[in-house]
Amino acid sequence: MLTLTCPHCGVQADETELSPGGEAHLKRFGPGSSDEEFEGYLFRRANPKGAHYERWRHTYGCGKWFLAARDTVTMQVFGTYPAWLAEPSDEMRGLVSGQRAGSGVEPGTPTEPEAAQ
Amino acid sequence: MVEVTLSAPLGMISLRGDHGDAALREAVTAVTGTAFPERLRIEGTSERGAAWMSPDELLIFVPRDEAVAAVARLSEALAGVHHLVADVSDMRVCLRLDGPGAREVLAKLSPADLHPEAFGPGTFRRSRLGQLAAGFWLEGEGARVICFRSLADYALALLRQSGRDGAVGYY
Amino acid sequence: MSTRLSRGGRLIDRSRPLTFTFDGHPYRGFAGDTLASALLANGQMMVGRSFKYHRPRGLVASGHEEPNGLVNLGAGERMEPNQRATVTPLKDGMVALSQNRFPSLDLDLGVVNDTLLGRFLPAGFYYKTFMWPRSFWKHVYEPFIRKSAGLGRVPEGRDPDRYEHFHAHVDVLVAGGGIAGLSAALAAGRSGQRVLLLEQAPHWGGRALVDEPEIDGTPAAYWVERTVAALEAMPNVRLRLNTQVSGVYDHGYVIACEQLDGAGPRQRLWRIRTKRIVSAIGAIERPLAFAGNDVPGVMLASAMRDYLVNWGVSVGDRVAIVTNNDDAYRTALAVHRAGLIVPVIVDARPNPSGELVRQARELGLRIEAGRGIAKVKGRGRVTGVSLCALAGEGAAIEDIGCDAVAMSGGWTPSVHLWSHCGGGLRWDEGQAMFRPDPAKPPRTHDGSVLVVPAGSSEGELRTGAVLESGLRAGAMAAGGEVLATVAARDAEEGPILPVWIMPQGAPTALKRKMWLDFQNDVKVSDVELAAREGFQSVEHAKRYTTLGMATDQGKLSNVNGLAVLSQSLHKAIPQVGTTTFRPPYTPLTLGTIAGVAKEELFQPIRKTAIHGWHERHGATWEPVGLWRRPFAYLRPGEHVENAVNREVLAVRNGVGLLDASTLxxxxxxxxxxxxxxxxxxxxxxxxxxxxxxxxxxxxxxxxxxxxxxxxxxxxxxxxxxxxxxxxxxxxxxxxxxxxxxxxxxxxxxxxxxxxEWAQVAVAGPRARDVLAKLGGLDLSPEALPFMTFREGKLGPFDARVHRISFSGELSFEVAVPANQGLALWEALVQAGAEWGVTPYGTEAMHVLRAEKGYIMIGEETDGTVIPQDLNLGWAVSKKKADFLGKRAQERVHMANPGRWLLVGLETLDRSVLPEGAYILGRGENTNGQKNTEGRITSTYFSATLDRGIAMALLDRGPERMGQVVRVARKGGEPVEARVVDPVLYDKAGERLNG
CATH class of the missing domain: 3.30.70.1400 (Aminomethyltransferase beta-barrel domains)
Structure with missing residues (x-):
């Protein structure tokens, strides 16, 4: 069960105090967008095995949304930051790639399926 | 041991606004007569004080019969400042946990760190108590809990049962 | 016969006798006994029957790994199945029943499975037998499986006990209070960080106190006592006995179950967040696989020693020892010292040579090196063993009489807590064990190591190494240096010889009697069969054979099973690997998991300010989220349908009150x-x-x-x-x-x-009259036209009055601060008395709105319905450049004219349509099911119209006014209904303008 530090109130929140909100940094496409753009915005998700940027709300606390960079396999959390950023900061990207040196995995990019056992 | 009771009605005011705004800080401290509460803090008491609810929200406590006037005073002081102030005296109830076991009763129900290092006098924590959303802090010889009024009966029963179930002997 | 010796037993208090019953027989024990030690003390070796073959089963172990000693404990509503006798403290008056036997333990009819059907119940029996014919699944196979599945009986009645949770946040959690855990806690405690030490047993020190090595120049017991005192003196350290760490989860979340013994809750579930965990939960001895190793009287060597030293109980008078390592010699020496006979030590190793071996030799004990047991004699009880050459095929060399066999196949570190969050294992060839691989530790949220293993849980078996490992682990977990060392002295040990089956060339006939998993009746022959049938993955073989399933969870059977599998597959053991260790370590009761949340605390119920009044006035409740709203108010003797009709008519003809506070x-x-x-x-x-x-x-x-x-x-x-x-x-x-x-x-x-506000809807032609009696705000049509609101005093109340309607009648919704809500309601009841003011519930509200064709979220909508489907296109702006949902509603499917659209339905026979029913289309689909062209979204009896009314979504509905459609009805002919305008009452809307 995860703990994530809410960047707004500083509480190291228990997963039971949080609500998940899916993938972060989606760009909204509204009226005037193409079907492909809209489909991508509404339905296409990276669902990576590895580093992932995701949305969480500190529901049972300050009520604020924040974003977390987390490895979906190891559960390592690289950092959390406010939800209004359109993209991860360079610092956050650095943390993610630094912690995963050599893996060459860019967040949001699905990794190759594991070789058959 | 812990005695759990419903507190007498409090005057409570919700204020949303920019905590960095000097006018807002001044308006708040003028009403409470305490310092401005910083992150995860409560200044003063449930009689008169203010608690930090979120980066842009406070819960201000005043005596019940002063609530309407305090709302007016805040609105006046904050004219021209983007804010939202509302009398929420009836929205929540406050429960008193009187007795040395208050910390353990809360720790039976909340996933928050309630070790004295993390939860001391002046700490205001919003979290869960079992299935309830609640805020709590130390006050007097015990603790205070606020939760939505509709849940008052459940919260009372829950805290009382947890008190009756006895000390854990941890804190 | 097992019996109580006249001396010894460091855990029992002979001055405090207790009585208990087992299968109705009265027995005696002492305070400090476990149920198992007390049973053995009374000569009760046999404790149950095995799952599949119903073979007689005796106690094998002395701890949580015990596979056979599972009993129904307690009586009545406190009866609990599958309780392990080996870890159940004996209490006066305890009532225990054996399980999985019929009609009695000694005479069991299911044993036919063993004697007659044994060869027909091989690995994968369930999958092979219960497949065909399909028609047998429900009425032949399922009842059979249900009857034979499971071990204990399901408790009857409500659990009368209470349970609770407790949350703790610590820096270092030490699991296990043996000498490794104690030294780890000591090292971590010195750092000043928050340390919590949990031990599952009621006493500290673990197995060291059975074998009594020397620590710091004193007997281990003294060291344990001093260390516990030192830890208790540290303000930053907390210690708990009777608390088993049950599971380790992501980010240092740990659950532990504390057994309480007092007036309060029965168990406490600790929910712990820790930065680091020291896993010092020890090791479990492995059985050896030889024919008849399941006969009652065959026991783990360490367990036999435990019973002797801890409880003063001998398992037999003549104890044969069979081993592949030195540790079992401790049992031989203990048995000998107790004045009992060790007729033979069968040692698989050709040249056993350690210090303990020398001691045994010096005492004149007979050691048969390079030998194995071909077969155990006896059925309900060991009567002897046949010796054979280990290397051979099992030809008997000699029969030796004995009434108990102590076996030791070496030790398996308990790696559960290390592995729950993904810690990897490495195979230690020298010690023939899987142990935590320091290169693959489980990690926590910041990527640092979460679990540090210590002591025999790490794979260290010698006292000095265990202590050193504990100190190192404690210091490491606290992020510091090892500041002290502890000297220890125990016997030098010679190397172990891995032995997976005995003898090595055993034919199938013997392998069929070599048990790997005593509880689930999995034998060497079953695992070999699984391998032959292609189950190469250990995870698959486990499920196919049921090896290590149920309450064992790999404790006793895991390593032997996978070693046999690896041999069958001609692979090395590390290549085959282990199955996955998952929490909980031992089963948790559901009560513990629920904690305080039972009965009236099961789930929060939200109550409005007026809830108590509703309760006092006959409300039946409708749950809406966590709220309870009055469904209808029943008068004495009144049926709910009549109440709803009465309430509907009261609103249409007079005035009604609805508690709308929950909006x-x-x-x-x-x-x-x-x-x-x-x-x-x-x-x-x-x-x-x-x-x-x-x-x-x-x-x-x-x-x-x-x-x-x-x-x-x-x-x-x-x-x-x-x-x-x-x-x-x-x-x-x-x-x-x-x-x-x-x-x-x-x-x-x-x-x-x-x-903050209570809200009351006052609806009906007399609504204004009622409110006017309170005085205050001008509510005249001129001052407060439809779809406006005003704030001010209404009588004594601080009110906001909205002129809105969800019933189609003249209606006001009055909001007041919640603390005034009840007084307002009562004032309205009083003011409206002359017009027969009637409180109405959610069902009348539904009928009223449906008569008017007003939609309800959750009835007309189900997450696939757009406003345009409900004729609400008028409320969707065409002008706005953007709003949430606008782009989506431009998609082809949303604009498709063939969508199901809202209509009203009137049944031709005036009956009420079934809820959720489908409207039948023409023909059938490719699956031979009837095509559908719509569905009922709301359906009620309308008291106003005296007929069944409904709302429905129908293919091109509004184009089909007047048509008759057919609505499916379960167990009957379809009902015919006419498509009509959903507004069935006061189409012109004159009433709400009153």
Whole structure:
């Protein structure tokens, strides 16, 4: 069960105090967008095995949304930051790639399926 | 041991606004007569004080019969400042946990760190108590809990049962 | 015969005798006994029957790994199945029953499975037997499996006990209070960090106190006592006995179960967050696989020693020892010292040579090196063993009489807590064991190591190494250096010889009697069969054979099973690997998991300010989210349907009161609030004049209708949005999501003030008359026209009165501060008495709105319905450039004219249509099912119209007014219904303008 530090109130929140909100940094496409753009915005998700940027709300606390960079396999959390950023900061990207040196995995990019056992 | 009771009605005011705004800080401290509460803090008491609810929200406590006037005073002081102030005296109830076991009763129900290092006098924590959303802090010889009024009966029963179930002997 | 010796037993208090019963026989024990030690003391070796073959089963172990000693404990509502006798403290008056036997333990009819069917119940028996024919699944196979599945009986009645949780946040959690855990806690405690030490047993020190090595120049018991005292003196350290660490989860979340023994709760579930865990939970001895190793009287060597030293119980008078390592010699020496006979030590190793071996030789004990056991003699009880050469095929060399066999196949570190969060294992060839691989530790949220193994749980078996490992682990977990060392002295040990079956060339006939998993009746022959049938993965073989399943969870059977599998597959053991260790370590009761949340505390119930009045006036309740709303108010003797009809007619003809407090009330304020609401709602809210109300729809970004309600404009920059009862929290969160994440630079604040106000709908032709009696606010049609609101005093109340209607009648919704809610309600009841004012519930509300064709979120909508489907296109702005859901509603499927659209239905026979029923189309689909062309969304008996009415979504519905459709009905012919306008009552809307 995860703990994530809410960047707004500083509480190291228990997963039971949080609500998940899916993938972060989606760009909204509204009226005037193409079907492909809209489909991508509404339905296409990276669902990576590895580093992932995701949305969480500190529901049972300050009520604020924040974003977390987390490895979906190891559960390592690289950092959390406010939800209004359109993209991860360079610092956050650095943390993610630094912690995963050599893996060459860019967040949001699905990794190759594991070789058959 | 812990005695759990419903507190007498409090005057409570919700204020949303920019905590960095000097006018807002001044308006708040003028009403409470305490310092401005910083992150995860409560200044003063449930009689008169203010608690930090979120980066842009406070819960201000005043005596019940002063609530309407305090709302007016805040609105006046904050004219021209983007804010939202509302009398929420009836929205929540406050429960008193009187007795040395208050910390353990809360720790039976909340996933928050309630070790004295993390939860001391002046700490205001919003979290869960079992299935309830609640805020709590130390006050007097015990603790205070606020939760939505509709849940008052459940919260009372829950805290009382947890008190009756006895000390854990941890804190 | 097992019996109590006249001396010894460091854990029992012979001055405190206790009585208990087992299968109805009265027995005696002492305080400090476990149920198992007390049973053995009374000569009760046999404790149950095995799962599949119903073979007699005796105690094998002395701890949580015990596979056979599972009993039904207690009586009546406190009866609990599958309780391990080996870890159940004996209590006076205890009642225990053996399991899985019929009609009795000694005479069991299921044993036919063994004697006659044994060869027909091989690995995968279930999968092979219960497949065909399909028609047998439900009525032949399932009843059979259900009858034979499971071990104990399901308890009857409610559990009368209480349970609780406790949350603790620590820096270092030490699991296990043996000498490794104690030294780890000592090292971690010195750092000043928060340390919690948990031990599952009722006493500290673990197995060291059985074998009594020397620590710090004193007997181990003294060291344990001093160390516990030192830890208790540290203000930053907490210690608990009787508390088993049950599971380790992500980010240092740990659960542990504490057994309590007092007036309060029965068990306490500790929910712990820790930065680091020291796993010092010891090791478990492995059985050896030889024919007849399941006969009662065959026991783990360490367990036999435990019974002797801890409880003064001998398992037999003549104990044969069989081993592949030195540790079992400790049992031989202990048995000998107790004055009992060790007729032979069968040692698989050709040249055993350690210090303990020398001691045994010096005492004149007979050691048969390079030998194995070909077969155990006896059925309900060991009578002897046949010796053979280990290397051979099992030809008997000699029979030796004995009444107990102590076996040791070496030790398996308990790696469960290391592995729960993914810690990897390595195979230690020298010690023939899987142990934690320091290169593959489980990690926590910041990527640092979560679990540090210590002591025999790490794979260290010698006392000095265990202590050193504990100190190192404790210091490492606390992030510091090892500051002290502890000297220890125990016997030098020679190397172990891995032995997986005995003898090595055993033929199938012997392998069929070599048990790997005693509880699930899995034998060497079963695992070999699985391998032959292609189950190469250990995970598959486990499930196919049931090896290590149920309560064992790999404790006793894991390594032997996978070693046999690896041999069958001609692979090395590390290549085959282990199955996955999952929490909990031992089963948890559901009560513990639920904690305090049972009975009246099971789930929170939200009550409005007027709840008590409803309760006193006959309300039956409808759960709406966590709220309880009155469904209808029953008069004495009144049937609920009659109550609903009465309430509906009262509103149509007089006046009714509805507690509408649960409706969500969200204030939205700020310079950008209008712009924001125009994005939230499908229609325009920014143009709403101050003092007016407007009905609004909210769609998800996917275009589907998610909520509706009346929005009022409080002031220049402030609006109040009403939501559905269930929607308040959800819609507030939805608004905050968009404000915080997408339009974070817009100046808007929201506040969910739902609970600040109580709200009462006063509806019916007499509504204004009732309110007028309270005095105050002018509520005349001129002062308060339809879809407006006013604030002010209504009698003594601080009110906001909205002229809105969900019933089609003249209607006012009055909001007052919640603490005034009950008084307002009572004042209205009193004021309305002369017009027969009638409180009405949610069902009457539904009927009233359905008669008017008003939609209800959750009835007409189901997450796939757009406003246009419900003829609400008028409330969807064509002018606005954008709002949530607009783009989605432009998709081809949303604009498809073939969507199911809202209509009213009237049954030709006036009956009430079934809820959720489908409207039948023409023909059948490719699966031979009838095609459908619509479905019923709401259906009621309308007292006003004296007939069944319904709302439905129907293919091109509005084009088909007057047509007759057929609605499916379960167990009967379809019902015919005429398609009509959904507004069935007062189409012109004159009544609400009254």
């Amino acid at each position: 969500g009330k969200i204030v939205v304020k700020g310079p950008d609030a209008g712009r924001f609401l125009d994005m939230m709602y499908t229609n325009v809210m920014s143009t709403l004049p101050v003092g007016k109300c407007r009905y609004g729809l909210m769609c998800s970004e996917n275009g589907f209708l998610m909520d509706d309600g009346v929005v009022i404009r409080l002031g220049e920059d402030a609006w109040l949005c009403h939501t559905t009862t269930g929607g308040a929290d959800r819609i507030h969160a939805h608004m905050e999501d968009w404000l915080q994440c997408e339009w974070h630079d817009w100046k808007v604040y929201t506040a969910n003030l739902t609970e």
